[in-house]
Amino acid sequence: MAKLSIIIILMLPTFSLQSPYIPPEIQRCSRAFLTVSSLWRPQSYSNRFEAETEVELNWETNCDESNYIDSVALFREHPGNKGAVSLIHLPTKQYPGYFRTNITLGNTTLPGGWQLEEEEEKDLHKDQNKKSDEDSEFSIEEDEESEAEKEEQLKVRRENRRDDDSPVKGDHCLPFWIAAYRNKTLTYIDCLKIRPTWIWDHRADLGDMSLRSLFIPGTHNSGCYKKLTGLNNQSARRNSFASRFLLTQDLDIYAQLVYGIRYLDIRVGYYPSTPEQFWVNHDVSRLVPLRHVLQSVKQFLKRSPDPLILDFHRFPVGFTERRRGRRKQHKGVSPAHRLLVDLLWNELGEFSPADASMPLNTLWKSGRRLLVSYADKASREEFPWLRGEIGNVADKSKETIWTHRPSVIVIQEWGNVQNSSQLYEFLSRTIERRKKLWGPSMKSGNGDLWAAMAELTPTPMDVVFSRPGSGLRRMAHDVNRNVTRWFRDLWWQSANIVATDFFRGTNIVDVAVEANLRRSHI
Structure with a gap:
């Protein structure tokens, strides 16, 4: 009977409010998972969504013969449903743990009322x-x-949607499932899913942990997501500089959060002469009005109880003045920073500031679930809420929740590397250095918030001499499967924030959830 219970757990993923802890001794060799390709297939399709968001099948290959799964299959419904027919059924030993299909996710509605x-x-x-x-x-x-x-x-x-218009907490499957088989016996089922409340769902295990002690999945240049759709001159658009070297994500901010991302990396430009003064930038190029990002964050925080980290990491345009070719630094807070901080407080002040060292249970009781990391030191010194304090804010009636805290900013560990092996070496050194600062386990939550920026960076020569099909999408494709494996198998106990490009090409959200559950039992 005990053996039968284990088989049932392996076969059916759990999507209840309080999912059970999955012990690490359950072998990953029986598992498989789905990702979404960052690449665009070069040929055209009749449907405008079918040249992108192609579904990928993934499985573990580092297994002995007795545990290696024989095949994986892709379904559009739960494989256990009567009459379910697979779209693709692959023998695993003929492929290197990965297969990119030509079946696309497309413009799929977010399930569970989260649209x-x-x-x-x-x-x-x-x-x-x-x-x-x-x-x-x-x-x-x-x-x-x-x-x-x-x-x-x-x-x-x-x-x-539900009649009361409220989304349903918990994980929800998108219409794609993967099944793994060994000796023609079904051993594991999983789906491509959204995880809009995963921290809250596991509050029984994670409630005593802090943001500093969590493994937090994030995105790099989170606001650089402008979609390129339509077939007219599509090939030219997709091979333009903008599409190849400015876009780093293929989902908007709200959708990123619904999928399970809990760290957003934002770079802001200030353009006082335009109707929208603040924009999300990729370096000096403006892409999306910042207002859209703030509204998306607010919409999500109103629907989900999960805490977030919003990192305003750089201000590349408009925050300093130039005189005779040199930048003039303001002694205090620049006017642009004052306007931006006021905008942030007016839009998101009801949810901020969170304290990174406080247990999540305390954050939930306080209602302060948004930690804003703001890279300008002068602004942090002038505005207490950017330091994690809530006294002396504009509304004097606000109760002082946290005591004085040092400035809370996210330290980004950036490798500036161009291939997978270089990224591995950089992250490996960074993890070892961080262990010395934090101790052997992240669970203590001592030290700074820090982000492993797990993506590749093109050099100026890469940009100048790039060819069609190259660019950030290709670089993400080359490294994302490795990032999943590294943090799943090697660094699950040591990571704090892990930020990636085109995050759906990784399994980083699921890796983070499982890593946090394992940490909570150490």
Whole structure:
């Protein structure tokens, strides 16, 4: 009977409010998981979504013969359903632990009521000549969908929502499943999923841990997500400089958070002469109005109880003045920083500041679940809430929750490397150095918040002499599977924040959830 119970646990993933702890001794060799490719396939398709977001099958290869799974299969429904038919069934030994299909996820609705209906209707019926698109560094035309297609998508989204309009906590499967087999026997099932409340779902295990002691999945250049869609001149767009070297994510901020990302890396430019003064930048190129990011964060915090870290890491345009070719640094807080800090407090002050050293249970009781890391030292010195304090804020009636804390900023460990082996060497050295600062276990939560920036960086020569098909998407594709394996097998106990490009090409959210559960039992 005990043996039968274990088989059942392996076969069916748990999506309850309080998922059971998965012990590390359960062998990963029986497991498989799905990712979404960062690449665009070069050929054209009749459907505008079918050249991107292709589903990838992944499984473990470092196994002995007796534990190695024989095959994996992809389904559009739970493999246990009566009459379920696989889309693809692969013998695993013919492939290196990975297979990229030509089956696409497409513009799939977020399940469990997590789709924002108002925003979706706005997206489906939007004016093609929006002012914000005109103001951006590059604007992309979109093919018009027929009214019938729009109405069908709206119908699906409405049916997916609850009557009370509140999303359902817990994990929710997107319409793709993977099954693993050994000796023609089904050994494991998993789905491509969203995890909008994963910290809260595991509060019984994680509630006594702090943000400093968690493994937190994040994204690099989180706001650089502008989608390039439509087939008209699509090849030229996708091989443009903008599409190859400015975009680092393929989902907007709200969707990133719903998938399970809990750290956002934002770089802000200030453009006082434009209708939208603050923009999310990739270096000196502006991509998305910052207002969209803040609204997305607020929408998510209103729906999910999970804490977040919002890292304003750089301010590349507009925050310093130039005189005769030199930058003039302000002695105090610059006017641009004052405007930005006021904007952040007005938009998100009700959720901030979180204290990185406090247990999550304390954050939930206080309602302060948003930690804003702000890289400008003068601003942190002038505005107490950027230091993790809540006294002396604009609203004097606010109760002082935290005592005086040192400035809370996220330290980014950046390798500036161009291939997978270089990234491994850099991260390995960084982890060892961080262990000396933190001790052998991250669970203590002592030390600074820090982020392993687990992505590759092109050199200027890479950009100048790049070819079609190269760029950040290709670099993410080359390293993301390795990042999953490194942090899953080697560094799960030592990581704090791990930020990636095109994060759906990794399994970093699932890796973080399991790592945190393992840490909580140490």
